[in-house]
Amino acid sequence: MKCSAITQFGFKKPALFFVASLFILGLMTACGKKEQATTKENSSSAIVFNVLATSDLKDAEALEAKVKAATGIELKFTFGGTMESTEQVLSGKSKADAAWFANAKYLLSDPQGQSRVKLQEKIMLSPLVIGVSESAADQLGWKPGVNVSWKTVTDAASAGKLRYAMSNPASSNQGFMAVMGVVxxxxxxxxxLTAQDVNIPIIRDFLKGYRLVGDNSTYLAKKFIEQQGNEGKDxxxxxxxxxxxxxxxNNGGKLKEKLRLIYPHEGVATADYPLMLLNESRREEYQKIIAYLKSEEAQIWLAKTTLRRPLSPEVLKQVDYLFPKDQLLIELPFSTDRLLADTLIEAYLNEFRKPIASTFLIDTSGSMKEGTRAADLIQALQFIAxxxxxxxxxxxxxxxxxxLWMMTFSSKVRDPVYFQVPEAKATVQGQLAKTDSSEKQAVFLQVRNFAENLRMDGGTALYDGLYIALNNMASEKNKHPEYAYSVVAFTDGQANSGRSLEQFKQDYGQLPETVRAIPVFMVLFGEAKExxxxxxxxxxxGKVFDARKTPLATVFKDIRSYQ
Structure with a gap:
């Protein structure tokens, strides 16, 4: 009998009514328990299985629907940068049930990371390789079938013949793995590997070819399409x-010419995309998701959709037409020494890479007094110092x-305040670990004091500030071309003093090409017009960074990955 049918009965005699009442009460109680059990079961199955994934996995986001259809589990991805996501897992601040990274080598080189990860399973494969414009590859003699070594690649980069885009090794997996590959x-x-294996001159030579920096592959791909084949040394x-x-x-149809993929013959570093369980109480759902992701159906879908290689050689045979032929993939060794990894990143930032020169254009208008805007800005500036x-x-x-030039503006643009961080002592092979020198810490203190003394008042002459900042950078670039130049502007409102956007665009068009080559990174918060x-x-x-929903200090960290 259906529970909804109980109310259809009618009784006229009292005795029968009493008996029937007990009968109905029993049925309703039973139905109530059944409905509560069903609701509880549905509620349990509807609990979202949250996955913290690195941003390069956005092309697999459609798995949310596919996993639900196959397993009934509600899967939800949250995407972030490699180091940002790693930090969330290490600190225990991540509320995710699982993490999905290109690889877990850096995370698991830390004892804390090992304790956070309960289980892990590799899902798919993609080797780190070098895509070279076909005409450039021909000029370098890198014809199809020719063995190219990492030394050959490094020599070409050092000579200025190989000029590449790559994600920032300090914040993203691809760049970090490339540097480790060279090592x-x-x-x-x-x-x-150990610290003794780090060949410092070779790393320096390799990084001489590093021309386009960014935090993620989406941004870099867009910029590469724009800049591929442009004239000039840059x-x-x-x-x-x-x-x-x-x-x-290569398949997208937007490149000026296709890329020839170079697989250095000594070996490559391969991403194996482990899905890592963080929440032990979700083990059962995790295992169901793993079973689906490693199924033939899912592996073929991943290969066709994301162009990553299946784990199984048998499945790979079904989709091998998607991948270059006759490429023997040899895996390079990777260090499990966390100290080596961290100090190699520090050495890259402070010694190996092209040094940074930038103007921070800071809105100190009266509207910055609202809420926590001024406090957030001061904290963010102090964090980078x-x-x-x-x-x-x-x-x-x-x-x-x-x-670094700190240039503030309100109704007018003020003269910039200059800071220079001293050069670090040269890295000694086998002794990578360092601490900040007292001279460097002194500059940090000066920057923090500058931030603490900011005062907010007046209007917003944003475009006057940008124009002056770019000209300041151009003058420096002419004198010191060995630096990587940029302008970072922070504003919480609409420009209401000085140049308008249209006037700025006209004036900007008259600037020399060397000035227009300097990227501008804009930070959007408050009432600024997106x-x-x-x-x-x-x-x-450059790029716009939205700080309306993300803490300004976090946005500052993101910007640093693009400089």
Whole structure:
């Protein structure tokens, strides 16, 4: 009998009514228990299985629907940068049930990371390779079938013949694995690396070809498409990334010419995309998700959709037409030494990479007094000057040799205040670990004091400030071309003093090409006009960062990955 049918009965005699009442009460109680049990069961199955994933996995986001259809489990991805996501897992602040990274080598090199990860399963594969514009590859003699070594790649980069885009090694997996790949190949070892294996001159030579910096593959792909084949010494002719991204670029129809994928013959570093269980209480759902992801159906879908290789050789045979033929993939050794990894990143930032020169254009208008805007800005500036000792904080602070101009504006633009971080002592092979020198800490203190003394008042002469900042950078660039130049602007409102956007665009068009090559990074918060700032960076290059929903200090860290 259906529970909904109980109310259809009618009784006229009292005795029968009493008996029937007991009968109905029993049925209703039973039905209530059944409905409660069903509701509880549905509620349990509807609990979202949250996965913290690195941003390069956005191309697999459709798995949310596919996993639900196959298993009934509600899967939800949250995407973030490699170091940002790693820090969340290590600190225990992540509320995710699982994490999905390109690889777990860095995370699991830390005892804390090992304790956070309960289980892990590899899902798919993609080797880190070098995509070179076909005409440039021909000029370098890298014809199809020719063996190219990491040394050959490094020599070409050092000579200025290989000019590549790559994600920032301090914040993203691809760049970090590329640098580790150079270390591993130059060591000639087949086992785990140590600090003694880091060949400093070779890393420096390799990084001489590093021309386009960014935090993620989506941004870099867009910029690479824009800049590929441009004239001049700063033109880009190569892209170091995982195979799947480079294959997607070749298939996308937007490149000026296709990329020839180079697999250095000593070996490559391969992403194996482990899905890692963090929440032990979700083990059963995790295992169901793993079973589906490793099924033939899912592996073929992943290969066709994301161009990553299936784990199974048998499944790979079904989709091998998607991938380059006759590529023997040899895996390079990777260090499990966390100290080596961290200090290699520190050495990259403070010694190996092209030094940074930037103007921070800071809105100090009266509207900055509202809420916590001024306090947030001051904190963010202090964080990049050594006040944040977190993992991401350490890798996003001001670096050795860095030049920084702090230029404030309200109704008028004020003269810039200059800071220079001293050069670090040269790294000694086998002794990578360092601490900030007292001279460097003194500059950090000066920057923190500057931030503390900011005062907010007046209007917003944003475009006057930008114009002056760009000209300031151009003058410096002419004198010191060895630096990487940028302008970072922070504003919480619409420009209401000085130049308008249209006037700025006219004046900007008259600037020399060397000035227009300097990217502008805009930070949007408060009442700033998003559409106007997006229009601005279309002509200046760079990127808009939205700090309305993300803490300003976090946005600062993101910006550092693009400088």
């Amino acid at each position: 591993a190949a130059s060591s000639g070892k087949t086992e785990a 033109s880009i002719n190569a892209f170091i990334n995982y195979e799947n991204w480079l294959l997607a670029l 050594g006040a944040d000792n977190s993992l991401t904080g350490r890798f996003s602070r001001l670096t050795s040799r860095e030049k 559409r106007e700032l997006e229009e601005l960076i279309k002509i200046t290059g």
